[in-house]
Amino acid sequence: MSTYLDKVRALGCFNCWEPGPSQAHHHTARRGLSQRAKDEDSMPLCHTCHHDFHAACGAFKTWGKAQRRAFQDAGVEWTRGKLTGASSAEGHLRGPDGGDAA
Numbered sequence: 001m002s003t004y005l006d007k008v009r010a011l012g013c014f015n016c017w018e019p020g021p022s023q024a025h026h027h028t029a030r031r032g033l034s035q036r037a038k039d040e041d042s043m044p045l046c047h048t049c050h051h052d053f054h055a056a057c058g059a060f061k062t063w064g065k066a067q068r069r070a071f072q073d074a075g076v077e078w079t080r081g082k083l084t085g086a087s088s089a090e091g092h093l094r095g096p097d098g099g100d101a102a
């Protein structure tokens with residue numbers, strides 16, 4: 001059984017769309033009391049983009065704090081929609097007990 005993070009890693013990079021497997025990046029601005037973001041606050045980044053994002057180099061070199069946050073907000077939302085959204089051909093990603101009918 002694969003976890004949410006496993007599914008995140010299976011996606012392509014949210015920045016450059018390099019096909020997966022990617023690395024799971026946790027939103028750096030959504031840390032709660034545990035000082036670590038939840039798995040649902042993660043997004044896929046390829047090795048290069050993940051490294052560059054944390055090192056603030058490469059494609060992210062000129063990014064300010066607000067832009068970095070907006071990028072992560074968008075990435076987390078996109079990932080959630082991908083993995084938990086109802087409208088998708090990737091129905092196999094949903095568990096058999098997805099009792100979330102509105």
Ligand SMILES: [Zn+2]
Nearest residue numbers: 013016046049
């Ligand atoms: Zn990338």
Ligand SMILES: [Zn+2]
Nearest residue numbers: 024025026050
């Ligand atoms: Zn990261």
